[in-house]
Amino acid sequence: MKKNNAYIGVDIGGTNLRASLVDGKGGILKSLRTPVRIDLGPDRAFEKLLAQCRELVEAAGEFGLKAGGVGLGVAGKIDPAAGTVVFSPNLPALNGFPLGRELGEKLGIPVVMENDANAFGLGESWAGAARDLDNWVGITLGTGTGGCLFLGGKLWEGAGLGFCAEIGHMIILPDGPPCGCGSRGCLESFASASALMRGAREICPAGGSYADVLRGLTERNELSAASIYSAARSGDAASKKLFETMGWALGIGLSNIFSLLGIDRAVIGGGVSSAWDAFIGPLRASLEKSASMFDAQRAVVVRGSLGDDAAQIGAARLAESSVG
Numbered sequence: 001m002k003k004n005n006a007y008i009g010v011d012i013g014g015t016n017l018r019a020s021l022v023d024g025k026g027g028i029l030k031s032l033r034t035p036v037r038i039d040l041g042p043d044r045a046f047e048k049l050l051a052q053c054r055e056l057v058e059a060a061g062e063f064g065l066k067a068g069g070v071g072l073g074v075a076g077k078i079d080p081a082a083g084t085v086v087f088s089p090n091l092p093a094l095n096g097f098p099l100g101r102e103l104g105e106k107l108g109i110p111v112v113m114e115n116d117a118n119a120f121g122l123g124e125s126w127a128g129a130a131r132d133l134d135n136w137v138g139i140t141l142g143t144g145t146g147g148c149l150f151l152g153g154k155l156w157e158g159a160g161l162g163f164c165a166e167i168g169h170m171i172i173l174p175d176g177p178p179c180g181c182g183s184r185g186c187l188e189s190f191a192s193a194s195a196l197m198r199g200a201r202e203i204c205p206a207g208g209s210y211a212d213v214l215r216g217l218t219e220r221n222e223l224s225a226a227s228i229y230s231a232a233r234s235g236d237a238a239s240k241k242l243f244e245t246m247g248w249a250l251g252i253g254l255s256n257i258f259s260l261l262g263i264d265r266a267v268i269g270g271g272v273s274s275a276w277d278a279f280i281g282p283l284r285a286s287l288e289k290s291a292s293m294f295d296a297q298r299a300v301v302v303r304g305s306l307g308d309d310a311a312q313i314g315a316a317r318l319a320e321s322s323v324g
């Protein structure tokens, strides 16, 4: 890391572009958030991304620093060498788009890309809840369900196939609910904002008081992970059940991962992790029930400590470590 360098970390989501200027220790100097509709096509989104990065390059100068590089965290399968989004189930408009390459050419500084869940992990490992952990699994609960793995203190990158630690697509229940990836019964189909919304819509036709609260939210067009969580907190049984199912599925998923890898630490982040108290109890019960090789009492499952900023800080870390 050059002493006078700062780095730009961007978290590219389906509805927001969030970018931060990050110092050499993982501290945020300035943050920007721009609403974006990536589903309307990549070109406008790219213009907004470019404008954000230019503003942060300028801001670095105001801090007496130089923007050394940009890291992009994107949901989906990435080709880091080509700077391209290969396949993004939740942001299909970006498929095949040379995001990193074009941005690098326009800005004239290096741009690196990473899957957003790996970026989350790099952030938590650099400046968050996983700072002191060498062997752990990260799970992000957002629109979809992402994952990352740190083994021996390093991000596990697989065999260079463009994907790894796709924990969201680990099958929890064969022939279970459909998943965005085309398969069925994946962890993502139980433990994500999309899973909560789908589950709520399925409960609605059941009728009777059991479905009333969720039906009201659907009819008022107010159904979201946050509104389902509020309903669960107010004691709505159907909403609570959706979070219990989420915890159940996460417990099974973590049990498989812990047993496979011989680890027992997990950090969970992403927007839906703010509903922590609604699913952590069922998660722990499910983990305990499915634990055979590891000691569920000793296993540690914690919330990420960087909140919404984790992927931006991690993307900046990626830029820092690859640019120097």
Ligand SMILES: [Zn+2]
Pocket (backbone or CB within 6 Å): 168, 169, 170, 179, 180, 181, 182, 183, 184, 186, 187, 188
């Ligand atoms: Zn899937």
